Amino acid sequence: VVTHYERAVIFRLGRLLSSQAQGPGLIFVLPCLDRYRLVDLRTFTFDVPTQEVLTKDSVTVAVNAVVYYRIRDPVKAIVNVEDANRSTRLLGQTTLRNVLGTVSLDQLLTAREDIAALMQECLDSVTEAWGVKVERVEIKDVRLPIALQRAMAAEAEAAREATARVIAAEGEQHASVSLKIAAKEILEHPIAMQLRYLQTINNICSGKESTIIFPVFMEMLELFKYQKMGGNFLLDDESTEALGLKKSSTEDGMSSCFPDPNNQEDEDESLDGEC
Incomplete structure (x- = not known):
């Protein structure tokens, strides 16, 4: 009896009986004449x-x-x-x-x-x-080999570092373009500069250390007329009064500005009170 996963190759008197293997199931073999070999097909x-x-x-x-x-x-x-x-x-x-x-x-x-x-x-x-x-x-x-493994690891690390540098350079390039656009917008809109100024002051004040800051507004800076003559700055009457300066005339008809003592004392008292 030949099982389902086997086949029998039968030889009769040393010669192959059939070109096809027998099985599975019941096969007939003549004693003393036939010899068979089982082959596993799994x-x-x-x-x-x-x-x-x-x-x-x-x-x-x-x-x-x-x-x-x-x-x-x-x-x-x-x-x-x-x-x-x-x-x-x-x-x-x-x-x-x-x-x-x-x-x-x-x-x-x-x-x-x-x-x-x-x-x-x-x-x-x-x-x-x-x-x-x-x-x-x-x-x-x-x-x-161990040496080759180390060499391949070093090569892979170098490739990762090179990729990181390329990404960082691309990020800096994009950032510079954005800064250029932002600077152009600020120049075209002066109010944006003032907002940025106030934001910077807010960031400085958020630190742990206590710091007293006396901001100078942009309108006060615009009062100055940067025209230097004879070591003196020429200011109009409205700007002189707004900045607390006293105006005097010289012999040659030129006007010079210096701090008003009365106004300076008032400012000192005001500062002492605020501190």
């Missing part, structure tokens, strides 16, 4: 031991893999090869070395699926004559 797996491989760009790496295969033609697996399972295992080791010797380290790290497919194709082309079908190949682990 999928088998085996690990390819770790191989020290020299890649195309002369880098030594340690690689292992796993191979999935099954017997597709029981007659070929018995007649054409002594031990199909053992032969497939040995072929997997040599094929792994041969395939990895034709690829670079970069390809090995980034294109494992393509390399596995190439290895499967190479195995299948040989095992077809043995009645074996290689269903799948997977590369499990790739171990690099």
